[in-house]
Amino acid sequence: MSIAKIAAPRRRRRTPDEARREAVASARRLLLAGGPDAMTLSAVAADIGVTHANLIHHFGxxxxxxxxxxxxxxxxxxxxLTTAVARLRTDEGAPLELVNAVFDAFLEGGAGRLAAWIAMSGDLSHLEPVREAVQDLVHAIGEKMGESGHARERIGSAVLFIALTAFGESLIGDPLRNMLDQPENATRSVVASLLPYFVGKAEV
Known part of the structure; x- marks a missing residue:
């Protein structure tokens, strides 16, 4: 009895932009399924049917x-965050919506695990998109709340608080909450309840 060979993924022509988008989408799937260790160039190449050298060409x-x-x-x-920030001033539920947006990105989106992986590699230049994002968030909240000066510093502190907490939740939230017998949404609720003290009009 002969053993049928498993056909390799069929390769097709892609534009450079298409190749990059498909590779990034594949990398995200692999990250969420198996963690950073699963997101190798070889695995991505096999998943989308290109060569390892092709990915090196596109990403270096x-x-x-x-x-x-x-x-x-x-x-x-x-x-x-664009939607969440727009609701901060008018909606009592907006602080939790803002917190949920950040937490969801770090947990369900896999950004927390990827950020930890990049940070452990020692090359923090690859975290540049995160730096730009948090600065944009500080600016957006500041514009929405109509504040500047010392208040802007407090907004920066709020973003730092949300991001660090979301990062910690993505890495060790489940076991830590279990140790303390806390519900699944406990961390988000605590952060949302404290957010108005950072971005409210009153000095703290």
């Missing part, structure tokens, strides 16, 4: 692909 290295993926995740986060 595995770190370049990770940086592109982080940029894609940050773009998704910014879209969610």
């Amino acid at each position: 290295s595995a770190a370049g692909l990770q940086s592109a993926l982080m940029g894609s995740m940050v773009a998704d986060l910014n879209q969610a």
Whole structure:
């Protein structure tokens, strides 16, 4: 009895932009399914039916692909934050919506695990999209609240608080909450309840 060979993924012509988009989408799927270790150039190449050399051509290295993926995740986060920030002043539920947008990006979107992976590699230049995102968020909240000066510093502190908490939640939230017998949404609720003290009109 002969053993049938498994056909390799059929390769097709792609524009450079198409190849990059497909590679980033594949990297995100692999990250969410197996963590950063699963997101290798070889795995991505096999998933989308291109050569390893082709991915090197487009991204330069595995770190370049990770940086592109982080940029894609940050773009998704910014879209969610645009709506959340617009509601901060008028909607009592807006602080939780803002917190949820950041937490969802770090957890469901995989940005927390990827950021940790990049940070551990020692090349923090690939976290540049994150820096731009948090600065944009500080600016957007400041414009919405009509504040500047010392108030802008407090807004920066609020963003730092949200981002660090979301990052920690993405890495160790489940076991830590279980140790403390806390519900699944406990961290988000605590952060949302404190956010008005940072961005409210009154000095703290």
